[in-house]
Amino acid sequence: MLDGITAIAFDIDGTLYSSPEFYLRIIPHFLKNFLFYIKYNKIRNVLHHTAPLPDFYEYQARLFAELTGSSVEDAKKKIQSVVYDGLETYFKKIKPFKYVEETFRRIKAAGYKIAILSDFPPEQKGDIWGLAPYCDVILGSEQCGALKPSVFPFGILAKQLGVKKEQILYVGNSRKYDVLGAKNAGMMSAYIMPLWRRIFHCPLKEADINFSNYRQFAEIVIE
Incomplete structure (x- = not known):
């Protein structure tokens, strides 16, 4: 067991499943909505550096409306249709990384609380490939009002888990x-290393834990 850690929280996208595999699957969808995604990515970059908002979805729609010259309501409908609803079906075809379910089961049995904190709505992934029943908290940073790397959603995560922030190990695939x-x-x-870091034995120095697969991760946290 890790000293002082009582809860382990996970990102979803690129952390619990392969991002490259997902990107390959959505190529037709992306090409069909190419101009939309160019503009949408611009506003998401702004939102990653925005203070906590009382209504994230309203502000997101306002940014998109200003960029595209549309109404706020049309912007909301477009984002909902293309991003939230439009991508949902693709997640049904994606499988999680090997040993993920086994790892969740083992760390739960070891006495850890388990949580999910993702920048996109977790419900977009259904029961998160059967992992939801293991979770004490499932949280989307959008509903918190601020995207990562803002400390705000991490703070809400700790509050909902009922533990101190220093008692949480957060697992993700993004350095920033x-x-x-x-x-x-x-x-x-904890950082799940991409293939190139594994090949060249190049762990991320800022992470407390670097791991290559989830069975290895389970051994690290349970030992």
Whole structure:
């Protein structure tokens, strides 16, 4: 067991499943909505650096409306249709990384609380490939009003888990949003290394834990 850690929280996208595999699957969808995604990514970049908002979805729609010259209501409908509803079906065809369910089961049995904190709505992934029943908290940063790496959603996560921030290990695949976001919030961090880092034995120095697969991760946290 990790000293002082009582809860382990996970990002979803690129952390629990392969991002490259997902991107390959959505190529037709992306090409069909190419201009939309160019503009949408611009506003998401702004939102990653925005203070906590009382209504994230309203502000997101306002940014998109200003960029595209549409009404706020039309912007909301477009984002809902293309991003939230439009991508949902693709997640049904994606499988999680090997050993993920086994790892959730083992760390739950070891006495850890388990949580999910994702920048996109977790419900977009249904029961998160059978992982939802293991979770004590499932949280989307959008509903918190601020995207990672803001410390705000990490703070809400700790509050909902009922533990101190320094008692949480946050697991992710992004240096900026997951590792540094969690560290700045006072949490420990674990980083799932991409293939190139594994090949060249190049762990991420800012992360407290680097791992290559989820069976290895389970051994690290349970030993």
